Amino acid sequence: MSGRKRDVRRRDSGVTRAWAVLLHDDDINTVEGVCYVLYEVFGIPVENGAHAAAEVSSTGSAVLGQYESQEQAESFVAQLQLYGLCATMKWV
Amino acid sequence: MEGYIEAISLDDGAIRLTLSPDVAGTVRTSVGQFIEALETGRRPGVLRRRLSNWRLFAHAYPRPKPSRQFRQRHNGWMRESLHASACRIRDAWPDEPTFVLDRAAIADWFAVCGQAQTLYIHRRSPNPLQGSFGHGKAFWLAQVQQYVATAACGHDWQRLLEYDDQQDSQGD
Numbered sequence: 001m002s003g004r005k006r007d008v009r010r011r012d013s014g015v016t017r018a019w020a021v022l023l024h025d026d027d028i029n030t031v032e033g034v035c036y037v038l039y040e041v042f043g044i045p046v047e048n049g050a051h052a053a054a055e056v057s058s059t060g061s062a063v064l065g066q067y068e069s070q071e072q073a074e075s076f077v078a079q080l081q082l083y084g085l086c087a088t089m090k091w092v
Numbered sequence: 093m094e095g096y097i098e099a100i101s102l103d104d105g106a107i108r109l110t111l112s113p114d115v116a117g118t119v120r121t122s123v124g125q126f127i128e129a130l131e132t133g134r135r136p137g138v139l140r141r142r143l144s145n146w147r148l149f150a151h152a153y154p155r156p157k158p159s160r161q162f163r164q165r166h167n168g169w170m171r172e173s174l175h176a177s178a179c180r181i182r183d184a185w186p187d188e189p190t191f192v193l194d195r196a197a198i199a200d201w202f203a204v205c206g207q208a209q210t211l212y213i214h215r216r217s218p219n220p221l222q223g224s225f226g227h228g229k230a231f232w233l234a235q236v237q238q239y240v241a242t243a244a245c246g247h248d249w250q251r252l253l254e255y256d257d258q259q260d261s262q263g264d
Contacts, residue, residue, distance in 0.1 A: 028234070030241070032245060035245050036241040040199060045248065046248035047248070074152070077152050078166045081149040082207075083199075083202060083203050084206030084207050084209075086150045087150065087152075088150065088152055088154065089153065
């Protein structure tokens with residue numbers, strides 16, 4: 001992974017960059033299921049989870065969080081995938 | 093098959109899940125098949141196809157190489173975690189198909205009922221149930237998962253529905 005190069009670029013540009021964890025729409029998981037998982041993994045209240053699920057449904061994906069640590073972002077992605085959600089991460 | 097599922101939120105964050113005998117039998121069979129598939133790496137059915145990691149878990153990155161590296165780092169413990177969850181469900185199976193699930197057991201049930209569907213359907217297919225041999229099992233697993241999730245969200249979910257109804261009625 002080229003994390004060191006990316007850290008340098010971030011300092012030079014002065015722009016804060018991070019690892020974004022994204023949730024993608026699928027034909028399997030329901031709003032209730034997404035709300036439950038977001039509460040379990042992130043502690044997101046059900047109402048906010050429902051808003052995130054609605055965003056995923058309407059736009060195809062939603063950013064659930066941004067993390068400086070790739071390891072931390074991977075940990076969240078793995079937990080979400082363990083529950084069957086279609087979660088990915090990218091450097092933004 | 094006509095089935096019956098009931099999931100009720102209890103005060104302490106637990107839920108009480110009641111399944112009709114035929115639904116309970118279907119879920120129990122699927123949990124057993126899921127455990128076997130995770131142990132042997134093969135799905136049930138005549139062809140005994142592989143239960144691959146990509147069938148269970150999405151690609152973690154937009155690009156293939158980091159996704160492969162992610163799988164090498166995480167998919168092993170993720171499969172072991174699913175196996176442990178399925179074994180706990182199997183080992184705690186009661187004589188009567190009524191289950192009181194605490195928070196840890198709810199997580200086990202949600203994950204296993206979701207992931208065990210991959211034995212019978214391809215979850216990322218545009219039409220996951222079409223043409224699959226075990227679509228009945230997948231259907232009931234999805235139903236149980238849905239009831240468990242709704243009951244786990246419990247009173248918060250009920251309040252949210254009431255709030256949405258109020259917003260709708262104010263907008264009319």
